[in-house]
Ligand SMILES: Nc1ncnc2c1ncn2[C@@H]1O[C@H](COP(=O)(O)OP(=O)(O)OP(=O)(O)O)[C@@H](O)[C@H]1O
């Protein structure tokens with residue numbers, strides 16, 4: 001496959017600050033939704049201490065990033081197939097050392113992922129909660145950062161704190177906001193406007209609104225069944241919204257190249273590989 005085909009991979013980090021606001025569910029379902037739109041998608045489960053993409057989708061994983069970084073396994077050995085042809089690069093659960101990667105491990109990970117030679121259109125990165133070095137690293141290594149928040153004041157405060165840390169430490173100015181688990185579009189835009197006003201006033205940055213996913217009992221139901229919501233309950237309100245958001249995302253092009261160390265799949269390949 002040639003360079004031109006591979007350099008358009010869009011890398012999106014999904015982050016939140018606060019835990020449990022819906023990152024993993026949105027990542028998994030957005031990946032499947034994009035795949036339904038004929039996009040090739042890979043999920044990087046970057047919740048390195050407590051992975052759960054595999055649990056949400058009931059996927060058995062044999063090896064994980066730990067095996068890759070230790071040199072025991074190759075990237076290809078790790079990747080597993082998920083629903084609708086999506087690929088999943090699993091993290092590990094409960095391996096303490098991976099909750100904080102050192103500089104060398106980060107470089108290795110970027111290098112390994114960059115050398116992946118299957119063509120993909122999207123790399124979605126499901127990050128862990130908190131504002132750890134790892135979370136910042138994955139956000140800065142991605143072209144786009146999608147911040148998930150609910151309407152809870154704690155979720156909003158943590159979303160703002162994440163934005164503030166990435167701005168003050170890395171001068172990041174581009175953030176997209178997805179409001180999850182809200183009653184309706186009014187509640188969602190209210191959350192977005194409040195976040196956006198704070199970011200504008202105190203950091204002088206403007207936030208981009210992606211959309212919202214409503215509170216929907218089918219979400220926890222699908223989680224309990226360990227199946228993707230949009231496969232199990234495609235007619236549910238939340239699934240419909242996720243499909244809509246995927247539709248919007250698939251129409252955009254984004255080549256937001258940053259000054260920092262970034263995932264750039266295929267970027268090192270000059271001609272044919
Ligand atoms: N739109 C929604 N409607 C109803 N419940 C939801 C919705 N989104 C998420 N939830 C509930 O919140 C739970 C946590 O979601 P999820 O695991 O995706 O969050 P997370 O941000 O990845 O958490 P963590 O920070 O622990 O990784 C889900 O299991 C589900 O029960």
Ligand SMILES: [Mg+2]
Pocket residue numbers: 023024025047052126127128
């Ligand atoms: Mg999660």
